[in-house]
Amino acid sequence: MAKAIKTNIKRNNTAQPLPAPASAPSKPLPHLLIISFIAIVTWLFLKTCLDNDIATWDDTPYIRENALVKDLSWEGIKHIFSTPSMGNYHPLTILSYAIEYSFVQLEPWLYHFDNLLLHVLCTVLVYWLVWLLSKNRIAAVITALLFGLHPMHVESVAWAAARKDVLYGAFYLGALVLYVYYLRATSKKGLLYAGVLLLFLFSLLSKPVAVTLPLTLLLIDYIEKRNWTKQVIIEKLPFFILSLAFGIAAIKSQHTAGAMAMQKIEYSALERIALGGYAFITYLWKAVVPAGLRCLYHYPEKVGGSISSVFYLYPVIAITLIALAWKFLRRNRILVFGLLFFIVNIALLLQFMQVGEAIVAERYSYIPYIGLFFIAGWYVSQYYETGKSNVRYAVLLLSVVCIGCMGFISSERCKVWADDISLWRDEIEKEPKLAVQAYNNLAYIYYTRWAQLPPGDEKAMYYDSSVQLFSKSMMLNPKFMNPYMGLGELQRNAGKYDEAKKIYYEGLRNNPSESNLYVGLAILYVVTHENDSAGKYFRETIRVKPSAEAYGNYGNYLDMNGKTDSALLMLSKAVSLTKENYVPYMNRGILLKKLNRWDEACADFERAITINPDAGEIYYVRSECDTQRHNYAGALQNVEQALSLGYRKVDDFYYNSLKQRAAK
16 A cells, blocks of 8 residues: 555656646747737727827927937936926936937937837736736736727827826836736846836836826735735835835926926815816726726816816716725725725826826826726636636627727827827817807917918918917906917917007906916017116016016116116026026027126027027027138038028128138
């Protein structure tokens, strides 16, 4: 008997080899084929965004006019990592723009190509994460394709300014995948842990909303049935410390940039909770039915001093749904994980503490939706694997049809982001009574085209359209300053000075603290040679908002009127208040040049070029520095550089003279 037992043990040991680690793919080739399929399908449906332009909405301050992206020197890179941009500290995102700019300047194709490439990478990482957690290929494929093709994610891909979403998403998902490997590893755990921490840091440096990752790691501990011991908490401490540091920095940056005060309507704490509930439910239903998509979801108007009572139902509905899910489905780890993944990652984006102008933003769903898609993918896989043959194939077919429809909608949605006109027309079509900014932005586009055209019927058409759209924006929201500025400038440039004055004064009655309206009036009085009024309103600009621009404008005005000492004082004040605007440096340099203080003037021109190497006018004025030093070849090079950058106010006599002297 003993011998028989011994023989059986030996046979069992030889017949049953040790199982492969849970995290190791059993068949690499199928995974490779699946990943290739997911990547190709996602690319094919969304490739229409590759033809898109660089929009003016946020793309302009982030890319077109952002001095940070135009200097890839070591000094420039240090500046990128030490300077927030538009109220956000995301230096890796800005660095990615700077790298692209160094190759193609402002050609849009590379910016969109990289956005799409990063999105495809995120989609593949979603597949791999779900596969690791569920060991279910169907669930992983469904989740990944829903993520890659969902119309709510188009904004993050087709909008160049949304780079931070796809970039932080790639690092975020990479950290989650690596964390699963860390949990299951039997060796080199320290190296894997360091990798997770490093990817988390990169994600934070791409978009601070990545602060939720430590909580998501705890959710992975939950689905992996890991006990939350003291060691687990200590293991998470570095992540929570980074989250806290970046969270505080993000709030400070938003405060400094005024992003937390952009909404003109004040809401009480109770109203904020109601609006947060509304946003939560909106994200939920749009995950299932992605209808009514638009680039800007407006806050509700107050009627009689309060929001509609309907909004107070949304937090109740949200809490009820969460409570029911917990009561009846808490034993299902996949469901609990998916719901909590969504809640944890969407919670900071529900505008309980307002940031920006939108109550809902499609790009905010980018990472949170993974939790909901995981639930959908899991249930599809369960029906397929356990249902009857007719049901299982029907469920799978329905899933394929739904994903295909979403892909088609996303492809069409990419076209909406093709340029500014299509974007704002879409917004007006979707929200004609709330699209205040859309009317203004479209009006400004038409105004710009009007300014570029020679007299004729087409020019008149753009003028009429601009007036109509600016007026519509003002009518919808008299407190919105931008259309007053745009329409006032349009009428001034059209020579309709009395109309322009009426518009500026009307704007000031509704917006007495808007400094730009004072600037508009001051410039108008300069044009009409009413110097006393011009000076008065330039000073009012400084009183209302003592910014670099305000001091610079007043300094230029004083210079025009021969008050050089006072002008120099104002321009120096402007320079002291900015590190990112080249104009004060250039204007002070021009004034110093008039005063024959050439060394100081040339230093200002050099600083201006460092800030914005694409402004042709700086090279032109700098050419005089080389002329002063008898370096005619250098002066000629500066003038030609100005011409190559589109500067057209070159004196032909001066240019030809430089050519002759440089030839000698």
